[in-house]
Amino acid sequence: xxxxxxxxxxxxxxxxxxxxxxAAAADLADKLxxxxxxxxxxxxxxxxxxxxxxxSLLEQNPVANATLSLRSCTIFVPTNEAFQRHxxxxxxxxxxxTAAFSKDQLEKTVSSDMEGNPPLYITKSRNGDIYxxxxxxxxxxxxELTNREGKRQVMHIIDEVLEPLTALPTAKTEINNLDALQxxxxxxQLSVGDNKLRTYRxxxxxxxxxxxxxxxxxxxxxxxxxxxxxxxxxxxxxxxKVIDGHVIPNTVIFTAASQHDEPKTSxxxxxxxxxxxxxxKQKDGKMYVKSNTIVGDAKHPEGVVLSxxxxxxxxxxxxxxxxxxxxxxxxxxxxxQFLQKNFGCNSFKFVNDNGENxxxxxxxxxxxxxxxxxxxxxxxxxxxxxxxxxxxxxxxSSIDNIVRDRKRMTDILNMHIIKERLNVEKIRQKNANxxxxxxxxxxxxxxxxxxxxxxxxxxxxxxxxxxxxxxxxADVAQTNGYVHIIDHVLGVPHTTVLGKLETDPMMSDTYRxxxxxxxxxxLNNTQRRYTFFVPRDKGWQKTELDYPSAHKKLxxxxxxxxxxxxxxxxxxIADHVFTMKDLAQMSLTTDNVVLxxxxxxxxxxxxxxxxxxxxxxxSHEWTGYVITWNYKKINVYRPDVECTNGxxxxxxxxxxxxxxxxxxxxxxxxxxxICIMLANLIMITxxxxxx
Numbered sequence: 001x002x003x004x005x006x007x008x009x010x011x012x013x014x015x016x017x018x019x020x021x022x023a024a025a026a027d028l029a030d031k032l033x034x035x036x037x038x039x040x041x042x043x044x045x046x047x048x049x050x051x052x053x054x055x056s057l058l059e060q061n062p063v064a065n066a067t068l069s070l071r072s073c074t075i076f077v078p079t080n081e082a083f084q085r086h087x088x089x090x091x092x093x094x095x096x097x098t099a100a101f102s103k104d105q106l107e108k109t110v111s112s113d114m115e116g117n118p119p120l121y122i123t124k125s126r127n128g129d130i131y132x133x134x135x136x137x138x139x140x141x142x143x144e145l146t147n148r149e150g151k152r153q154v155m156h157i158i159d160e161v162l163e164p165l166t167a168l169p170t171a172k173t174e175i176n177n178l179d180a181l182q183x184x185x186x187x188x189q190l191s192v193g194d195n196k197l198r199t200y201r202x203x204x205x206x207x208x209x210x211x212x213x214x215x216x217x218x219x220x221x222x223x224x225x226x227x228x229x230x231x232x233x234x235x236x237x238x239x240x241k242v243i244d245g246h247v248i249p250n251t252v253i254f255t256a257a258s259q260h261d262e263p264k265t266s267x268x269x270x271x272x273x274x275x276x277x278x279x280x281k282q283k284d285g286k287m288y289v290k291s292n293t294i295v296g297d298a299k300h301p302e303g304v305v306l307s308x309x310x311x312x313x314x315x316x317x318x319x320x321x322x323x324x325x326x327x328x329x330x331x332x333x334x335x336x337q338f339l340q341k342n343f344g345c346n347s348f349k350f351v352n353d354n355g356e357n358x359x360x361x362x363x364x365x366x367x368x369x370x371x372x373x374x375x376x377x378x379x380x381x382x383x384x385x386x387x388x389x390x391x392x393x394x395x396x397s398s399i400d401n402i403v404r405d406r407k408r409m410t411d412i413l414n415m416h417i418i419k420e421r422l423n424v425e426k427i428r429q430k431n432a433n434x435x436x437x438x439x440x441x442x443x444x445x446x447x448x449x450x451x452x453x454x455x456x457x458x459x460x461x462x463x464x465x466x467x468x469x470x471x472x473x474a475d476v477a478q479t480n481g482y483v484h485i486i487d488h489v490l491g492v493p494h495t496t497v498l499g500k501l502e503t504d505p506m507m508s509d510t511y512r513x514x515x516x517x518x519x520x521x522x523l524n525n526t527q528r529r530y531t532f533f534v535p536r537d538k539g540w541q542k543t544e545l546d547y548p549s550a551h552k553k554l555x556x557x558x559x560x561x562x563x564x565x566x567x568x569x570x571x572x573i574a575d576h577v578f579t580m581k582d583l584a585q586m587s588l589t590t591d592n593v594v595l596x597x598x599x600x601x602x603x604x605x606x607x608x609x610x611x612x613x614x615x616x617x618x619s620h621e622w623t624g625y626v627i628t629w630n631y632k633k634i635n636v637y638r639p640d641v642e643c644t645n646g647x648x649x650x651x652x653x654x655x656x657x658x659x660x661x662x663x664x665x666x667x668x669x670x671x672x673x674i675c676i677m678l679a680n681l682i683m684i685t686x687x688x689x690x691x
Contacts, residue, residue: 053083053090054077054078054083054090054092054095057090057092058092061092061093063093063113064092064093064096064113067096067098067113068147068153069147069148069149070149070151071098071149071151072098072099072100072151072152072153073096073097073098073099073100073113073151073153073154074096074097074099074100074101074110074153074154074155074156075095075096075153075154075155075156076095076096076120076132076135076137076155076156076158076162077095077155077156077157077158078090078095078135078157078158078159078160078161078162079138079157079158079159081159082135082158082159082160082161083161085160085161086160086161086163088163090161091114091162091163091164091166093112093113093114093115094112094113094114094118094120094162094163094164095112095162096112096113097110097111097112097113097120098111098113100144100151100152100153100154101154102142102144102154103130103137103142103156106122106124106130106132107122108121108122108218108252109121109122109218110122112164114164115176116176116177117177118164118165118176118177118315118317119315119317120132120133120162120315121133121218121252121254121315121319121320123252123253123254123257125257125259126259129257131254131256131257132156132158132162133160133162133163133254133313133315133320134160134254134255134256134257134312134313135158135159135160135161135162135256136158136159136160136256136257137156137157137158138156138157138158138159141156141157142154142155142156142157143155160256163313163315164315165178165183165190165191165314165315165316166190166191167189167190167191168189168190168191170189171189171190172189173189175189175190177317178316178317179213179214179316179317179318180213180214180219180221180316180317180318180319180321181210181213181214182214182316182317183314183316183321184197184200184201184204184213184223185201187201192311192314192323193311195225195226195227195310195311195323196225196226197223197225197226197323198226199224199226199229199235200223200224200225200226200229200238200327202235203235203238203243204243207238207239207240207243208240209240209243209244212243212244212247212267213247214318215249215318216318217249217250217318217319218250218251218252218318218319219247219248219249219250219251219252219318219319220247220248220251220252220253220264220277220319220320220322221246221247221316221319221320221321221322222246222247222248222277222289222307222321222322222324222328223246223321223322223323223324224246224307224323224324224325224326224327224328225310225323225324225325227310227325227326228307228324228325228326228327229327231332231333233332234327234330234332237299237327237330237332238327238330239299241268241273241299241300241329242268242300242327242328242329242330244266244267244268244275245266245267245268245275245277245291245293245328245329246266246277246327246328246329247266247267248264248265248266248267248277249265249266249267251264252319252320253279253320254312254313254320255279255281255287255309255312255313255322256313258279259279260279260280260281261278261279261280262278262279263276263277263278263292264276264277264278266291268329272295272297273293273295273296273297273300274293274294274295275291275292275293275294275300275328275329276291276292276294277289277290277291277292277328278290278292280473282359282390282391282392283390283391283392284391284392286308286309286358286359287308287309287312288306288307288308288309288359289306289307289309289322289324289328290304290305290306290307290328290473290476291304291305291328291329292304292475293305293329293477300329301331301477302423302475302477303331303423303475303476303477303482304473304474304475304476304477305326305327305328305329305330305331305476305477306359306473306476307324307325307326307327307328308324308325308358308359309322309323309324309325310323310324310325311323331477331478331479332479333478333479334379334478334479334480335378335384335386335478335480335481335482335483336375336378336379337478338476338478338483339360339363339364339367339375339378339386339388339483340364340375358391359390359391359485360388360390360391360483360485361391362389362391362394363388363389363391363394366394366403366409366413367413369403369409370406370409370410370413371406371410373410374410374413374414374417377414377417377441378417381417381419381441381480381481382480383419383420383421383480383481384417384418384419384420384421384480384481385417385418385420385421385422385423385481385482385483385484386416386417386418386481386482386483386484387416387417387418387447387462387464387469387471387484387486387490388416388483388484388485388486389416389469389485389486389487389488389489389490390472390485390486390487392487393469393486393487393488393489394489396489396492396494398492398493398494398644399489399492402492411442411491412465412489412490412491412492414440414441414442414445415440415442415445415447415464415465415490415491416440416464416490417440417441418438418439418440418441418447419439419440419441420438420481421480421481421482422438422481422482423474423475423477423482424460424474424475427449427451427460428451430449431449431450431451435448435449435450435505435506436448436449436450437449437637440464445464445465446464446638447462447463447464447490448462448463448464448506448638449461449462450462450463450505450506452505459471460474461505462484462486462490463490463504463638463641464490464491465490465491465492465493465640465641465642466491466493466495466500466640466641466642466643466647466648467488467489467490467491467492467493467494467642468488468500468503468504469486469487469488469489469490470486470487470488471484471485471486472485472486472487473485491642493642493643493644494644495643495644496523496524496526496643496644496645496646497523497524497530497532497643497645497646497648498520498523498524499524499643500641500643500648501514501520501523501532501534501648504641505537506536506537506637506638506650507534507536507537507648507650508537509535509537509540509555510534510535510537510540510567512555513554513555513563513567514564514567516557516560516563517560517561517563517564517567518560518564519563519564519567519568523645524645525645526644526645527645528573528645528646529573529574529575529576529577529645529646530571530572530573530577530643530645530646530647531571531572531574531577531578531595531646531647531649532570532571532572532646532647532648532649533570533571533572533627533648533649533651533655534570534648534649534650534651535570535650535651535652535653535654535655536637536638536650536651536652538652539651539652539653539654540554540654542652542653543653543654543656546658547656547658554566565599566654566655566656568597568598568599569597569599569600569602569655570597570602570654570655571597571598572595572596572597572602573596573597573598574595574596577646577647578595578647579639579640579647580606580625580636580639580640580649581640583604583606583625584606584607584608584625586606587605587606587607591605592604592605593605593606602629602655603629604627604628604629605627605628605629606625606626606627606628606636607625607626607628608624608625608626609624609625609626624636624639625639627651629655630655630657632653632657634651634652634653634655635651635652635653636649636650636651636652637650637651637652638650
């Protein structure tokens with residue numbers, strides 16, 4: 001009996017075709033084409049999903065025919081698109097199991113009908129998707145029926161051809177259903193491409209860790225190929241604990257079903273050493289795995305190690321194997337070597353084709369195109385942290401023109417380099433009482449780190465040169481520092497003044513005040529050039545102490561006009577922007593620099609002064625800009641935050657004085673408004689007198 005209609009009924013009928021005569025199959029095909037209950041679009045859709053090739057393979061396989069005719073079974077049928085992507089032979093019996101399982105009945109493993117009965121691994125994801133090995137079962141296209149012998153049969157449509165582990169044609173012995181240890185021992189006879197495992201196999205035997213790889217159950221094994229041991233000393237660092245760090249016990253992870261960047265406990269997880277492993281996918285489709293040594297020891301330093309998966313999803317008797325480009329946990333290269341990939345090699349073609357760290361190939365290419373001095377500078381630092389933009393971060397039109405300007409590009413690249421070892425834990429410590437401010441190799445340029453959220457959901461952002469970037473991958477550890485992979489190139493603005501104001505956590509109070517007073521509306525205008533002196537949130541908080549009543553009203557909608565008036569004082573509108581360097585130079589020849597604002601003009605003097613950073617928790621020396629306005633000195637916390645239509649200078653205190661504000665009987669207004677009202681009253685009085 002066929003359950004369901006439409007595509008499901010079609011699937012059942014086509015399944016019946018598999019074990020009827022060829023002529024009968026043709027008759028059924030004619031019947032399907034002529035069936036008035038099936039729309040043409042449905043038939044086309046079903047034809048796309050149900051490949052003739054797979055049914056042809058079924059018909060040619062006597063074991064499959066016997067199973068379909070006489071036994072209960074579950075069959076996993078790949079789509080046409082899956083066959084188009086698939087290279088190599090198709091093993092029909094690996095797609096069949098001799099028991100009927102609906103989607104709900106599928107357990108963690110089911111035995112296939114292939115010789116040796118190698119298992120199929122079932123993964124049920126949080127969003128409801130179900131995977132067979134690396135293939136997803138397409139929802140709503142599963143079919144259940146009873147054959148002529150009264151046996152229950154189920155068919156599921158999947159989006160990939162299932163690939164079992166197979167031997168090379170030249171293999172001298174029969175190979176069926178190997179476990180992970182047998183895979184390692186016989187890798188040279190298996191169909192795994194050009195990948196060799198001789199070095200890792202040797203270390204495994206030396207450390208006597210064979211039992212880890214032939215353990216029963218279902219595990220995930222990460223095996224570094226010989227290419228990852230080009231550094232001659234690296235193999236000696238593969239001790240028992242490192243081998244443990246390449247196994248995720250009691251969990252089978254195929255790449256399509258993996259949760260992005262979700263840490264899994266490795267076999268190297270104990271009191272004195274804690275290592276997690278996670279998978280993640282680049283936008284270019286490449287899959288990577290990373291180890292994170294959370295708690296290290298003298299031989300196993302803390303930090304993240306990345307490795308590209310060179311051959312994924314190899315099923316074995318006790319789990320799944322992924323071949324990876326280099327061993328995890330081992331930190332034995334400098335930051336420069338990590339970026340170069342092939343040590344000392346400046347040939348981009350060679351680097352891009354064969355490099356270990358392809359995720360950063362564009363970053364290295366830009367460094368070398370700018371002359372290579374930046375890389376030499378990194379190499380000369382005993383401790384260094386690099387904020388490395390991902391390959392995708394360079395794919396914006398705003399960067400294309402700048403790349404050709406070597407001097408500008410060198411300044412931008414130097415903005416990504418910090419002269420200290422700065423991992424996430426240290427960023428958290430710096431961020432405990434303020435947004436962490438860190439100098440780059442150019443001591444006049446600072447980066448600003450902020451942590452949003454808590455625990456595993458926390459996101460770390462960094463701002464430099466007007467650009468906010470998110471750290472995609474933190475703490476990639478090297479012998480002399482860290483690499484953090486970020487999603488934007490710092491120093492190349494891609495947002496307007498309003499966009500920056502809206503997204504920067506240090507300017508949220510100014511943005512909020514500008515929203516309810518309608519001051520912000522103008523800041524998206526790309527036809528104007530703005531220089532905006534933005535008080536940081538801590539600056540507004542200081543006014544709460546100095547003028548508590550006035551501060552409260554500044555953020556009340558009922559006093560929006562007055563809030564707007566105060567903000568307009570901070571906004572310079574001209575045909576060009578004024579950098580802090582420009583203002584400091586202008587201040588050398590005059591007592592006050594006069595800048596055009598919306599209503600009036602802004603008079604100030606800018607000087608460079610040495611001292612400590614602006615917060616009580618800062619420890620290192622600082623040389624920066626100070627604004628003198630109405631005899632008040634105001635530090636410039638972040639100068640020259642570039643935007644597409646202007647520039648922002650983040651200042652420590654608003655351009656605000658006590659005489660600006662009058663608070664009486666619940667009213668509040670700037671001094672200038674009072675003067676206007678008094679003038680109006682005088683005019684009214686004079687008019688009455690004249691009448």
